[in-house]
Structures are given as C-alpha cells and as structure tokens.
Amino acid sequence: MNTPIIETRNLHKWYSGVHALKGVSLKIEKGQALGLVGDNGAGKSTLINILSGLHRQDEGEILLEGQEVDIRNPKDSMRLGIETIYQYNSMVPLMTISRNVFIGREPLKWSIGGFGILDEQKMREDSVKAIADVDLHLRSPDALVGELSGGQRQGVAIARAMHFKSKVMILDEPTNHLSVKETAKVIGFVKGLKEQGVTSVFISHNMHHVFACCDRIVAMALGQIVLDKPVSETSIEEVSEKL
Amino acid sequence: MKRLFKLALQKPELASTLLLVLLIVFFQILSGAVFLSIDNVRGVMGLLPETALVAVGVTLLMICGEFDLSVGSVFALMPMTMAVLVVAGVPFWLAILLGLALCAFIGFINGWITIKFDIPSFITTLGMMFMARSMTVVVSGGFPPRIKPGQVPSWIFTGFVDDGGLIRASVIWFVAIAVLIGLLLAKTNFGNWVRATGGFLPAAAAMGIPSGKVKIACFMICSVLAGFAGMIQSLRLNSFLPALGEGMELQAVAAAVIGGTSLMGGIGSIIGGLIGATLIRVIDNGMVMSQIDSNWFKFAIGALTIFAVVGNAWLRRRGRAMQVETDK
Numbered sequence: 001m002n003t004p005i006i007e008t009r010n011l012h013k014w015y016s017g018v019h020a021l022k023g024v025s026l027k028i029e030k031g032q033a034l035g036l037v038g039d040n041g042a043g044k045s046t047l048i049n050i051l052s053g054l055h056r057q058d059e060g061e062i063l064l065e066g067q068e069v070d071i072r073n074p075k076d077s078m079r080l081g082i083e084t085i086y087q088y089n090s091m092v093p094l095m096t097i098s099r100n101v102f103i104g105r106e107p108l109k110w111s112i113g114g115f116g117i118l119d120e121q122k123m124r125e126d127s128v129k130a131i132a133d134v135d136l137h138l139r140s141p142d143a144l145v146g147e148l149s150g151g152q153r154q155g156v157a158i159a160r161a162m163h164f165k166s167k168v169m170i171l172d173e174p175t176n177h178l179s180v181k182e183t184a185k186v187i188g189f190v191k192g193l194k195e196q197g198v199t200s201v202f203i204s205h206n207m208h209h210v211f212a213c214c215d216r217i218v219a220m221a222l223g224q225i226v227l228d229k230p231v232s233e234t235s236i237e238e239v240s241e242k243l
Numbered sequence: 244m245k246r247l248f249k250l251a252l253q254k255p256e257l258a259s260t261l262l263l264v265l266l267i268v269f270f271q272i273l274s275g276a277v278f279l280s281i282d283n284v285r286g287v288m289g290l291l292p293e294t295a296l297v298a299v300g301v302t303l304l305m306i307c308g309e310f311d312l313s314v315g316s317v318f319a320l321m322p323m324t325m326a327v328l329v330v331a332g333v334p335f336w337l338a339i340l341l342g343l344a345l346c347a348f349i350g351f352i353n354g355w356i357t358i359k360f361d362i363p364s365f366i367t368t369l370g371m372m373f374m375a376r377s378m379t380v381v382v383s384g385g386f387p388p389r390i391k392p393g394q395v396p397s398w399i400f401t402g403f404v405d406d407g408g409l410i411r412a413s414v415i416w417f418v419a420i421a422v423l424i425g426l427l428l429a430k431t432n433f434g435n436w437v438r439a440t441g442g443f444l445p446a447a448a449a450m451g452i453p454s455g456k457v458k459i460a461c462f463m464i465c466s467v468l469a470g471f472a473g474m475i476q477s478l479r480l481n482s483f484l485p486a487l488g489e490g491m492e493l494q495a496v497a498a499a500v501i502g503g504t505s506l507m508g509g510i511g512s513i514i515g516g517l518i519g520a521t522l523i524r525v526i527d528n529g530m531v532m533s534q535i536d537s538n539w540f541k542f543a544i545g546a547l548t549i550f551a552v553v554g555n556a557w558l559r560r561r562g563r564a565m566q567v568e569t570d571k
Binding site for chain 1: 432434435436438439442443445446447450451452509510
C-alpha cells in the first residue's frame with residue numbers, strides 16, 4: 001500500500017473542558033476525494049482547523065507523506081501544500097481578484113527582509129491563468145471579489161489553491177449559502193480536482209453534495225469517526241443513521 | 244451610470260475632490276478673490292502639512308481597521324519632549340530621534356494592548372490620549388521650554404524654500420512622506436496586508452497574514468507621523484505648548500472619513516485623507532476670509548463628516564444592489 005498523503009494519529013483536542021476530538025486517526029490516500037460529514041459539533045471543523053493551522057492539537061500526530069509535521073499556523077499548513085477553502089472563502093471583498101489570489105504570498109519585484117514592491121503584472125497574468133485553469137472565465141483580474149457571485153468566489157479560491165500547487169485541498173462547507181446552480185459549479189470544481197490529481201477533503205452537512213463528488217465517506221459524531229467507507233459501499237441512509 | 248458608481252466605489256476620494264474644487268471656487272468668489280491670494284495661500288500652506296500628516300497616519304490606521312484618538316496628545320508630546328531635551332543640552336537631531344522613538348513606542352503600546360487584550364482601539368487610544376497629554380505637561384514641568392530663535396536649525400522643517408516665500412520646507416516633507424505612505428499602501432505587500440487585515444480579518448488570518456503585527460506597525464506609523472507633525476508646528480511657531488493639537492484627533496478622523504475612508508476598515512486611500520485634510524483647512528480659512536462667523540467652523544466640519552459617511556454608505560449599498568443585478 002502507498003504512503004497516505006495525509007495521516008492523523010490519535011488526535012485529541014479540548015476546548016475549555018469540552019473534548020472536541022477524541023482520538024481521531026485517519027489516512028487519506030493520494031488523489032482521493034474524501035467527503036467528511038457530521039452534524040454541528042461533531043468535530044469536523046476542529047479536525048480541519050488543526051490541519052489548516054488555525055488551531056493546534058493537544059495530543060496526537062500529523063504525518064504528511066509519511067513524515068511527521070508540526071503545523072503551528074496557516075502559513076505552515078500552506079507551505080506543506082495544504083490549502084483550505086472556507087465557506088466564507090477567505091477573500092477580501094473589496095480587493096481585486098489578482099490581489100486576493102496572492103494575499104500573503106505576493107510576488108515581489110524586489111524586497112528587503114520580506115517586504116517589497118508588488119509585481120502587479122505577474123499577479124494579473126498569473127491570476128488570469130489560474131482562473132482559466134479551473135475553467136472559470138472572468139472578465140478581468142482587476143474586478144473586485146465583492147462583485148463576483150458566491151460560486152465564482154469559490155472558483156477563485158480553488159484557483160488560488162491550485163496555483164500554489166496544493167497537494168491536499170480542504171473545502172470547508174464550500175457550498176453553504178449558495179444557490180443550486182452555484183452549488184453545481186462548485187461540485188464541478190471539486191470533480192476537476194480529482195482529474196488533476198489533487199487530493200481533496202470536502203466537508204459538508206449536505207449529504208447530496210458530498211455523495212455527488214467524493215469517492216470515500218467519513219462520518220464523524222461526538223468527536224469520533226463513526227463510519228469510513230467507499231462511496232460505492234454506502235448510502236445516504238446509512239450515513240444519516242450513524243450521525 | 245453603472246460604471247460611474249463603480250468608479251465612485253473604487254475611488255471614494257473622487258466625491259471629496261469634487262467638493263474641494265467647488266468650495267475653493269465658492270470661497271474665492273465669496274471672499275472677493277482674497278482666498279486664492281498669495282498671502283492667504285501662504286497661510287493655508289503653513290498649516291496644511293501639519294493637519295494632513297496626522298490625517299495620513301490616521302487614514303492608514305483606519306484602513307487597517309483600527310482607530311487612534313491619541314494623535315492629538317502625541318502631536319504635543321513629541322515637540323515637548325524634543326524641546327526639553329534640547330534645553331537640557333541634547334543635540335537637536337538626537338532629540339528629534341528620541342522624540343520620534345517615544346512616539347513609536349506609544350504607537351506600539353496602543354497596538355500591543357489593543358491586540359493582546361482584544362479590546363477596541365477606541366478605548367486603548369482614548370486612555371493613551373489622556374496619558375500622553377498628561378505626560379506632556381509633566382515633561383514640561385509646567386513651564387514651556389524656551390528655545391531661542393536660531394538655536395536649532397528649524398528652517399530645515401519650516402523655512403521657506405522659494406524666493407516668493409510661498410512654500411515652506413514642511414510642504415516638501417509632507418508631500419514626500421505622503422507619497423511614501425501612499426506607495427507603501429498601494430504598491431507593496433505590506434499595503435496588501437493592511438487592506439486585507441482591515442477589509443476582512445478572518446480571510447487575512449486564514450491566509451497567514453500576521454495581522455496583529457501589521458496593525459501594530461500601522462499604530463506606530465500613525466503615532467510617529469502625529470509626533471512629526473506636532474514638531475513641525477512647534478518649530479514653525481517656535482513655541483512648545485502642552486495644549487498643542489487638542490481636538491486634532493477628531494479632525495484627523497474627520498479628514499480621513501471625508502476623504503472616503505471607512506470606519507469599518509478596508510476602504511480608503513491616502514490621497515483621500517489628504518483631500519479631507521485640505522477640505523478642513525479650506526473651510527476653516529475660507530470662512531474667515533469670507534467673513535463668515537468662524538464659530539460655524541466646527542459645525543461645517545461636523546456636517547461634512549456626517550454627509551460624507553452617509554454618502555459613502557449609500558454608494559456602497561448601491562454597489563451591492565448593482566451586484567445583485569449583474570447576477571441575473
């Protein structure tokens with residue numbers, strides 16, 4: 001068997017007395033599209049926040065391609081190739097698309113100690129290319145993200161993650177607050193990831209969305225994994241029962 | 244029409260520029276062409292850099308999503324500290340450096356407390372406003388220090404640079420600093436972080452921007468600029484008064500807001516802050532020159548501030564409504 005791209009071993013997390021994660025061990029294979037489902041408070045967000053560097057586990061290890069890693073902040077997580085897309089899509093509405101694509105990772109013409117002049121032309125060109133790569137067609141990289149529809153914003157967020165060569169893409173409720181049409185678009189993006197060999201973790205409490213684009217389902221309840229099956233061997237009914 | 248709205252949304256300083264031009268014309272006519280006379284322009288240009296430098300710092304900080312009420316006190320504390328040091332025999336340049344370092348320290352404390360304890364900067368800097376004002380009086384020992392004319396090379400900051408005696412060195416300092424801060428905001432990665440931090444903090448944090456540090460840096464820049472502006476005013480007047488810059492904090496906020504900067508952060512521009520500051524100076528001076536009862540000055544600034552915020556909010560709502568239209 002291949003080394004899993006991401007592996008967690010016995011992760012625990014307490015939030016001021018609440019035991020939010022109770023020993024979660026999970027192996028995610030390369031190229032897999034994993035659907036993570038569970039009710040509110042089941043621990044999915046906690047697990048994701050640990051992988052994306054927003055929180056740290058209290059106990060347990062994370063391995064990336066077999067190597068134990070220490071994820072202390074979002075930068076660490078991104079450096080390791082884990083990109084997270086949140087339901088609020090981590091974009092600044094009043095900034096342009098090209099600026100949003102490069103937030104925190106701006107290409108610089110020259111710099112001193114990490115500060116420097118933005119290479120705006122490269123930002124424009126690369127963001128246009130990145131967006132075209134996910135089959136999203138926008139008029140201009142200078143448009144404000146606030147002008148885009150919800151689905152388009154998620155598209156840009158996915159394009160951003162792809163541009164930075166993510167190995168694992170975590171999508172945390174990316175279809176929340178989206179219309180049916182927009183949701184279909186986002187699910188299309190997630191399917192596209194698999195074709196490009198990117199491992200994805202898709203979190204949702206909408207079972208239909210998860211079943212539409214994932215090949216493995218992991219269900220969580222009360223901080224533990226209660227079901228882990230290939231999508232072909234389970235059904236929405238079975239998963240719902242476990243939650 | 245749509246394009247016009249979008250332009251106004253992206254360039255919030257546009258409306259205030261228009262207003263500025265209108266007001267200049269208005270006062271020029273009302274004052275019987277005295278307003279744009281050399282003598283009067285000289286007077287306005289003397290004061291302008293001082294208000295505008297404070298406004299630049301406050302604008303930057305507000306774009307970052309924070310607020311500084313202590314700038315008026317820092318405006319007085321920096322020159323007072325410098326003057327006391329000079330009187331005590333410290334070399335002029337070292338005294339300036341120490342004064343500015345003190346401002347940077349105050350800015351750091353403002354930012355650090357705000358971030359560390361997660362409290363509104365409104366409160367932190369309100370406290371600092373009182374503390375810095377008090378320190379100004381304490382440092383002076385109750386007696387303003389006296390620096391003899393010519394004892395310090397104040398011409399470097401306030402001397403006239405042209406033969407006609409129209410433009411002071413302070414204008415050049417101010418333009419250079421404003422351009423620098425403007426470029427910092429528009430053309431560097433730091434500027435990108437400032438906008439992201441003020442525009443949508445969760446996104447900035449999720450993308451790994453050290454938003455706490457970015458905010459602290461903006462607090463520091465804001466304080467240093469306020470102190471520098473206070474020093475210029477003190478050197479121009481050659482008097483070091485503990486009451487200097489009282490009310491400055493709110494004028495600076497008004498300038499930023501009039502120039503299109505949002506109180507919520509994320510929106511605004513340095514040029515907007517400059518235009519706002521110029522508007523305030525123009526109204527102040529224009530009213531005097533037009534022999535309008537100058538007690539109405541604060542009324543005018545207040546009304547303009549409310550008008551600007553209401554106008555900007557309306558524009559943004561229109562912008563959102565427009566977005567819904569394009570969705571169809």
